[in-house]
Amino acid sequence: MFDSDLGTDEGSVVRRRTFLLTSVSALAGAIVWSLRRPSVVQAKAENRTSREVTIVEFSDSGERLKTIHVPKVVKTEDAWRKQLSRGVFAITRQADTELAYSGEYWNLHEEGLYRCICCDNALFTSDTKFDSGTGWPSYWSPIAPENVRTTRDTSLGMVRTSVSCTECDAHLGHVFDDGPEPTGLRYCMNSASLRFVARQATAKSNK
Numbered sequence: 001m002f003d004s005d006l007g008t009d010e011g012s013v014v015r016r017r018t019f020l021l022t023s024v025s026a027l028a029g030a031i032v033w034s035l036r037r038p039s040v041v042q043a044k045a046e047n048r049t050s051r052e053v054t055i056v057e058f059s060d061s062g063e064r065l066k067t068i069h070v071p072k073v074v075k076t077e078d079a080w081r082k083q084l085s086r087g088v089f090a091i092t093r094q095a096d097t098e099l100a101y102s103g104e105y106w107n108l109h110e111e112g113l114y115r116c117i118c119c120d121n122a123l124f125t126s127d128t129k130f131d132s133g134t135g136w137p138s139y140w141s142p143i144a145p146e147n148v149r150t151t152r153d154t155s156l157g158m159v160r161t162s163v164s165c166t167e168c169d170a171h172l173g174h175v176f177d178d179g180p181e182p183t184g185l186r187y188c189m190n191s192a193s194l195r196f197v198a199r200q201a202t203a204k205s206n207k
């Protein structure tokens with residue numbers, strides 16, 4: 001009888017404790033959930049908007065296709081180093097500048113498209129390329145304003161406007177206001193940031 005009563009009491013105490021613990025942890029969970037949920041949703045929304053970019057697609061023959069929303073190309077420094085040569089990495093990912101008259105395209109006069117060396121985004125076309133006499137490939141306009149972005153650059157004791165690829169943030173060069181008509185702009189680019197696609201060579205290509 002005594003043993004039996006004790007057993008019952010213990011059992012009931014244990015059950016009560018279990019109930020209390022379950023209730024407390026459920027309540028704590030609900031509080032944590034209600035506190036965290038809005039910030040998680042907000043963080044996801046911010047992430048989505050900052051990582052998606054709008055660009056205009058072009059075929060290799062220079063035909064304007066459509067405006068698309070794509071995830072921004074984001075890679076680690078190691079991944080970029082593996083993909084790019086040392087010089088191209090220094091220019092596109094660390095904003096270095098190639099020596100004048102040293103690049104592949106400053107004196108190129110063929111018709112075609114210039115894509116980003118890092119992500120293939122279409123950037124410039126031979127239609128707006130002009131001989132600036134600077135030793136860097138120069139254009140009076142990008143192929144589409146959406147495909148490049150500009151930022152204020154105060155490095156090297158100068159105030160310049162830096163130009164980068166919208167899709168992957170590759171540094172391309174700088175833009176100045178001493179270019180020819182119709183824009184009066186001079187997009188002074190590094191050959192190393194670009195990959196030229198000749199127009200006639202791609203006429204039969206699927207891309």
Ligand SMILES: [Zn+2]
Pocket residue numbers: 116117118119120121165166167168169170
């Ligand atoms: Zn790019």
